[in-house]
Amino acid sequence: MSRNNSHKFIIISLILLVSLTCLYLWHIRKTGVSDDFFAMDTIMSLQAYGKDADKAVSEAREAILGLDAALSVTNKDSSVYRLNSTGSCSLNEDLQYLLERSIQIQEMTGGAFNICIYPIMKEWGFTEKNYKVPEEAVILELCKLVNGSKITIDTTADSVSLSEDAMIDLGGIAKGYASMKARDILKAHGINSALINLGGNVCAVGKKPDGSPFSIAIKDPEPDDTGENTFTGVLKVSDKCVITSGGYERYFEEDGVTYHHIIDPSTGYPAASGLKSVTVVSDDPTLADALSTAVYVMGKDRAVGLWRTMRDRFDLVLLSDTGQLYITEGLKDCFSSKLEYYIIE
Ligand code: ADP
Ligand code: MG
Numbered sequence: 004m005s006r007n008n009s010h011k012f013i014i015i016s017l018i019l020l021v022s023l024t025c026l027y028l029w030h031i032r033k034t035g036v037s038d039d040f041f042a043m044d045t046i047m048s049l050q051a052y053g054k055d056a057d058k059a060v061s062e063a064r065e066a067i068l069g070l071d072a073a074l075s076v077t078n079k080d081s082s083v084y085r086l087n088s089t090g091s092c093s094l095n096e097d098l099q100y101l102l103e104r105s106i107q108i109q110e111m112t113g114g115a116f117n118i119c120i121y122p123i124m125k126e127w128g129f130t131e132k133n134y135k136v137p138e139e140a141v142i143l144e145l146c147k148l149v150n151g152s153k154i155t156i157d158t159t160a161d162s163v164s165l166s167e168d169a170m171i172d173l174g175g176i177a178k179g180y181a182s183m184k185a186r187d188i189l190k191a192h193g194i195n196s197a198l199i200n201l202g203g204n205v206c207a208v209g210k211k212p213d214g215s216p217f218s219i220a221i222k223d224p225e226p227d228d229t230g231e232n233t234f235t236g237v238l239k240v241s242d243k244c245v246i247t248s249g250g251y252e253r254y255f256e257e258d259g260v261t262y263h264h265i266i267d268p269s270t271g272y273p274a275a276s277g278l279k280s281v282t283v284v285s286d287d288p289t290l291a292d293a294l295s296t297a298v299y300v301m302g303k304d305r306a307v308g309l310w311r312t313m314r315d316r317f318d319l320v321l322l323s324d325t326g327q328l329y330i331t332e333g334l335k336d337c338f339s340s341k342l343e344y345y346i347i348e
Contacts, residue, residue, distance in 0.1 A: 045202025059192035116297035178290025236340035276302030
C-alpha cells in the first residue's frame with residue numbers, strides 16, 4: 004500500500020469507528036439497555052437510557068445480587084443467617100441502615116412492621132415453601148417472642164445482637180433498599196432516565212427519554228376473565244417509587260382457606276385488615292417497601308392516620324377487600340383508573 008493509500012485507509016477506518024460509536028450511543032439513548040434477572044425470589048428488570056447505561060445496569064445488577072446473598076435468611080453464608088443462628092454478627096453499612104430503618108418504621112407503624120417476624124414466617128413454612136397451618140398455641144408463644152424481641156446495634160464494636168431466640172427477616176424491606184442502591188448507582192453513572200422494577204417494586208429515575216413521565220400500572224389482584232381490567236390503576240410519575248404489597252402475591256390453601264405471607268405481628272396470623280392491595284408512592288423506596296407491608300397489616304383507618312402525620316413523605320393507593328378504591332390527595336393529578344375511586348384528604 005502506498006503512503007497515500009494507507010492514510011486514506013486510516014481516515015476511513017476512523018470515520019467508520021466514530022460513526023458506529025455514535026450510532027451505538029444513539030441506539031442506547033433511544034431504546035435503552037435492559038437486563039432481566041432473578042434475585043430475592045422474584046424477577047427483576049432494569050432499564051436505563053444514556054451513554055453509560057450498559058455499565059451502570061450491570062453494576063446495579065451486581066449490587067442487587069450482592070445484597071440478595073448478604074440478606075437472605077436461607078443462605079448459610081449470609082450475615083442475616085449468621086445473626087439468626089448465632090444471635091450476633093458484624094455490622095456493615097447495608098445491614099446497619101436496614102436495621103435502623105426497620106426499627107424506626109416498626110415504631111412509626113405501632114409494630115405492624117416488625118422484622119423479628121421470622122420465627123412466625125418459618126412456622127407457617129413461608130421461608131422454605133413447606134407451608135402448613137401451625138397450632139394455635141405455638142403461634143401464641145411465637146407472638147410473645149416476636150413482640151418482645153430486641154435488636155441491639157453496637158456501632159462502636161460494629162456488631163449487632165438479638166435477644167434470645169429472636170430471628171429477623173428483611174423480606175419486607177430488602178427490595179426497597181435494593182432499588183435505592185440501584186438508583187444511586189445509575190445516578191452516579193449520570194443516568195437520568197431509568198426504570199427499576201424489582202418484582203413489583205418499581206422506581207422511576209427521572210422521566211422517559213421523550214420527556215414524558217413513566218406510566219406505572221398497579222396490578223389488579225383479581226383480573227377478570229376478559230383480560231381487560233388487568234390493572235387497578237395507572238400512575239404517571241417521574242422520580243418516584245411505586246411499591247405494592249398484597250396477600251395475592253404469595254399464599255397457600257388448606258381446607259379451602261387461603262393463607263398469605265404478610266403476617267400481623269399482633270396475632271401471628273396472615274393480616275386480615277380489610278385491604279386487598281396496598282400501593283405506597285414515595286421518593287424513598289426503603290420506606291415505601293416497609294410501609295406497603297405495614298399498611299397491609301394496619302388497614303385503611305390506621306394507615307390514613309399515619310399518612311396524615313407525614314403526608315409529605317408518601318402517598319397511598321388502597322384497594323379494599325370489597326373492591327373500594329382510595330387514593331391519598333397527593334396522587335390526584337397522576338392517578339387514573341377505570342374504577343370509581345375516593346380521594347382521601
Ligand atoms: P413481597 O415480598 O411479596 O413484595 P412485601 O414487601 O409485602 O411483599 O413483603 C412480604 C415479606 O415481608 C414476607 O415474605 C416476610 O418476609 C416479611 N413480612 C411479613 N409480614 C411482616 C411484618 N408484619 N413485618 C415485617 N416484615 C414482614
Ligand atoms: Mg414490603
